[in-house]
Amino acid sequence: MKSVTVQNLLDRFSMEVLAGHDHLERVIAKSKTHRPGLEFVGYFDFFSHAHVQVLGSKEINYLHTLSEEERNLRIGNVVKYHPPCFVVTRNQEGLKYLKKYCEEEGIPLLRTPERTSKFVDLMDTYLAKALASEIAIHGVCVNVSGIGILLRGKSGVGKSETAHTLIHRGHRLVADDVVVLKKISPETIIGTHNGTSKEFLALRSIGLINVSRLYGRRAFQDETRIVLDIELTKWQDNTLNNDLELEPKFTEYMDVRIPSIEIQLQPGRDVAGLVEAAANNWYLRQQGYSAMEDFMKRLQND
Structure with a gap:
């Protein structure tokens, strides 16, 4: 304990x-x-x-x-x-x-x-x-417009590069490589760094960078509440559908369910932009808005 x-x-x-x-x-x-x-x-x-x-x-x-x-x-x-x-x-x-x-x-x-x-x-x-229960996982934690996101995926898939693009667009890094998750209530998980890796981001072909030194203090924050879990995977033909509304999926960390989605990577695909879209869409849903419901109402009114 x-x-x-x-x-x-x-x-x-x-x-x-x-x-x-x-x-x-x-x-x-x-x-x-x-x-x-x-x-x-x-x-x-x-x-x-x-x-x-x-x-x-x-x-x-x-x-x-x-x-x-x-x-x-x-x-x-x-x-x-x-x-x-x-x-x-x-x-x-x-x-x-x-x-x-x-x-x-x-x-x-x-x-x-x-x-x-x-x-x-x-x-x-x-x-x-x-005193919170905690675990450490392999991934990247970012804060996108105030929304805490955990980026997961196999080594080399592009998690850190995606985080770098998000930082360049004005969002913030919380942790790279080792993300410490803390359960501070039955419904709340926060993500933070392990201290050693604070402010550092490892980029293949570039090496280790300090995002605060490179982009200013606004590029980093110490912790964030995790509300969205995104798994980055390599592109596979015919594995993702074009449904207007996807079935909700969740990942559990210490018995707390976090909404989860998969984003497949492909040359030329704006992955950082898709992460931003996922974050903004999550926020709208918390406000009670559903794009699918809005679209169906328009069809019924045509």
Whole structure:
């Protein structure tokens, strides 16, 4: 199972350590933060104790209203579950009692200047990606007019060359050769690079190029949601039809179904243009438009 540590959070976010300096390697294995409001009033039936615990103004102000004896009881009941860490938002102060319990239990207590809602959104997004199930596949990932596309096919079929043409037309490279797919929700797959190959594109007869250096920063983006899977294959006569509407096909990655099509390559065929058409057609379908239905209505009205 994937995990991150409290130190990873410190490396990613602007936070100070108020307690638990010697326990920053504590592991976080859950992808959602939790605000322990109900737990501070004694309700623990559904306590998400393995999550990062975020204390906003509501939680801290409530604790400030309690007597010292009651406050110690409420905090003690929560820290005994040993959550990975506590994060206090909005640079709130008066946390001496929290520091005491966190030091005693070896739980990092962190503080951020961010507003609670914004911090929760940022942290949840980071953890969802950092803890997401992932696989690496051979292919190319591009973003075409805001639409994430995975280009697959046998080695040498022309995936990278197609990506290069798309970049030249103003679209963006995400990953070449090795595409890392991450499942961040039951319906969502994002594609990204493996770090080593970031910004690089390998072109036969040319070699390795850095698309950001060659075409500017707009030629590359770090990740994209994959919504279309395109397999590039060599041309074979009489294997593709001219149906007005093709039967929907899908490819599954980690149990997420992605719409899939095949594009055959042939000298002189504008493959990049066909990829653009596929992306734009997918977008129109999401808006509820079907070219086939539109065409049939016109026939009926003739």
